[in-house]
Amino acid sequence: MAILTIIIGSVLGILLGFLIPTIPYSVSKYLAIAIVAALDSVFGGIASSIKKNFDLKVFISGFFVNAIIAMLLTYLGQRLNVDIYLAAIIVFVGRMFNNLGIIRRYYLDKISKNFGKGKHK
């Protein structure tokens, strides 16, 4: 069910992305940081679902609030002439790799268990 909605959402998203007129370059900076924050939330969600402590509220709030705060920080950084968005990217991407590591290890474990089943028993 969830996979189906993900596929539908992706297809509709691609279509929508092509239909929406091109945004100005100055705004695309904020959108980029929001995308990174959202991706971080998504990977965090996947990781937490693997750990069996997935909470939809936490996921949704993380998805939106992180994105918005990242954009606000970017804006603040631009006003202050400090590249705060770099810090946000480091945090988000670092967490993304963390979560990816959790996901990777989970599936590695799963695969090796399957292999082990066949070999040892």
Next chain:
Amino acid sequence: MKVKVDKQKMQMAIIIGIITLLLVSSMFIQFKAVDKSQESNIESLRSDELTTQIATYKSRYEETMEQYEENQNTISEYKSTMDENKESTNLLDKELNDTETLLGLTDVQGEGLIITLKDTNEATYTASDLLTLINELKYAGAEAISINDNRVVNLTEITAINNSFIMMNSDSRISSPYTVKVIGDKSYLMSTLNLKNSGFVDLMRVNNLEITVEESKNVVINKYSKEITAKKMKEVE
């Protein structure tokens, strides 16, 4: 219970779908924006590229500036040359003007005398009287002379036609009364004309001719009305 769980799952799936939609669409919007900006815009360039470009533009700007200054210098040179030319033109103009004034080709004014000569019943003025008068005036430093508004220039001749007419400047007939206008130092002119016994005034009065001499602070003398041309003479080289 099972239905409730399904409902929850459904809800979750829909929310995940919406989030996917949001994420993917925003990603594609961003891809498009970045692609487009990379095609054309200077804004999309990385900072080091921008730095080199700025350096290039700066050097170009400096070159252009140098050239501009050079051009400006050339322009100012030309301008000064032009001014010099103008000056020489002005000088030439002034010289020409002066020459014309001296030749009698311009209207002139200045202090001088107005002499009126009138024939009487006993005697008439002759051409030689006028010549004598003009000679005397010239001797006294007259700068411009006219008789009955005919300018006396260096080519002017005064000859008698008959008893009552005198010819002047080739075709001007003049007759009594003669008004002779002179520009020059008026006291000098006056004293020359009024010399006792040998002065022009006395000589004429002795001959029973009428003569009045008036001083004026501003005598106006018209220009010579004809052209002065040289057909035969040439400058010796």
